[in-house]
Amino acid sequence: MFEGITSSLTGALSFFRGSGKLTEASIREGLKAVRQALLEADVNYDVAQEFVDKITEEAIGQKVLESLSPQEMILGIVYQELINLMGPVDHELKLRRDGISIIMLCGLQGSGKTTTAGKLARMLKEQGKKPFLVAADLQRPAAIEQLKTIGAQLEVPVHAEAPNGNPVTVCQNGVKAAKAAGANVVILDTAGRLHVDPELMEELRNIDRKVEPQQILFVCDAMTGQDAVNSARAFNEALELDGIIMTKLDGDARGGAALSVKQVTGVPIKFMGVGEQLDKLEPFHPERMASRILGGGDMQTLAEKAQRVFDQDSMAKAQEELMRGKFTLNSFLDAMKQIKKLGNFKSILQYIPGMSGMLGQLGDLSGADKDITRIEGIISSMTAEERQNPENIDISRRRRIARGSGVEAAEVNRLLKDFGSMAKMMQGMAGMDKMSQAKQMQMMASSGMFQPGAEMPGAGKTRSKPKPMDADKKKKLKKEAEKQKKKNRKR
């Protein structure tokens, strides 16, 4: 009866693997199975529903049905959308350049805070920082001992006080002690607490107000089910989280919590714990998590291809540059690099909505593959300044670049010329609407110029990446908000 649970999304998606012609009805049916698989991976109900609605809308668009392999298109879209939900990546801890930075860990009981405090300390120490641990869990028996043991293993100092004290004071004293000890990153290990416990949530807010941490990180067990969003939301509302750390991902949890929590709170997942040992902390990668939710397997290859094709960041960047009528050799190189990773030109075009239909017209593309390698070599031999301003590349520079990349100077000339006309076309396109852009793009593609970074109708949608607010600025805003709140209370 419960086979459904163990069967993965791959199973659901295998529906799309058949070669049979897809119809709107069959896509809808298949995506229903996708929804079920997401729920079985603990993805929040609303998130799963929204997700499937969105994919359905995209998949039913003409572009998918008309493309050479609609099945694969859909797989690609599902994968990419999963990544969109969990991204963009942001592994920065936004520590201060000088002076002392404070990281506060919080979360439910047993999620892995104390262990993660140790892992972060270890990582920071390796990066040449001077971490300092503060044992602010005065509740759980031997929590202080646990952090002390970890500190001793890492040779990182630990500030601890008697367990009958007050955690807020412990944190304040801890920061003072850290300053005195010449440390530059303080990590506060707080007690586990339920998000529905008003007193203990207020205690965290107090610590936040009194020591003003640069980073407040929510430690979340990857095995958490549907309730994950409730706790994450509550902690975020109380504290304005800066990041999430997912723990215990070394097991076989599908990690739907990761997807839901990011989607519901908008807080980036920064790191993931992949073991009990203190070196088992890794930057979080939405792609890996997405294929995990999908059930891995042979999904991987295709998914990787699709993912790179739709690579969010570089697509967003190229798109932005394009819209501003600015297209530099740098973004050209980025695009080329991405293409190369994928293998041959033809296989890539297949995954680009609207492009696959043109494969027939393009004829033999093997030459193009070799070109890419050479073009990459040429651009790599340019200085950053040259890439930004190709018009400044004079004859002697051209010779140098040719020597550096082992090609004839004439080839460098040709690249620059091609690039010049491409950039011009891009500039022209910047003012056009989407449809005309697409037409222009198809023209360019069939004339041998291909710019993979631009958005095509129906392609994985680019989302502009919100600029991360710097920690100090955020602090200021927070402080002002607090003041306002107090004022309001007085009234």
Added chain:
Amino acid sequence: MGWFDSLKRGISKTAQILNTDVRDLFKAGEILTEDKLVLYHKRLISTDMGVAAADALIVEIREKHLGRTVILDELWKTIHDKLESLLRGVDGEVWDPEQPLSPLNFSNVGPTVILVAGVNGVGKTTSIAKLANLLKKNGKKVVLAAGDTFRAAAVEQLTMWSQRIGVEIVTKPSQSDPAAVAHAGCTRTKELNADVLIVDTAGRLHTEVNLMNQLTKIRRVISSQIPDAPHETLLVLDAVTGQNGITQAQKFSEAAGCTGIILAKLDGTARGGIVIAIRQQMSLPVKYVGVGEQIDDLQLFNPTAFVDALLATGP
């Protein structure tokens, strides 16, 4: 949060259900539509009971009530009965709420051994402390064995609990073989002529084959010391756990022959619906629930109360 508070909260949850979940969604006198069933499905999913159990329940409601006028009491009964029967399982074990030790299988001869296992951070050590306290209060002489020699200060943690409760504890230095701790625990229990030995184990993910084999070894050592032991192998599950709980239950049962579940951290907003899926699939009963971090926050599992809380209005 005290026992009384959690009880109070449990009751208020139960009260809510009649006002919100069923009554709110299905209006008495209206015709029950498929749309309503879709909405109710969502609420069931939010309990972590899993798609299959939720589907089964919806099928049942559809069969009995779709297209008919809603009679709240009957609808409520359909849902409640189905879940409760699921939870009770085929063997239909019902424990006497007046007898807090009734879910436990005690040895007729010599000491009873309870082995406690589960994935990391679910609440094993705390549950052991609560259980030891319960046993002691009911006149049993208890010994603890600090079998988690791996995690930093795990031994200290159980030691502090043993001192608070006032029970004997057997420990070995950090990194010792946990089977050796279990062995020493058995010896000490016999020496003291104690009634119950509870063995703590390090948290482990069920995907770690070596660590799962270690559990099998601990079991073997225990049974070589005390015949028919361990008499209970309790799997501690975190109420917040999602569908991964099913694999946990399967794998731990394979490696350690679990006889029951302690569902910890049920005092949060998580509903612990995963135990329904587990019960449905493998007849592993829930014996106790943890409802707080303190020593008294352990309650006998009561299927009726649990189902009430489970169906209380979701977020």
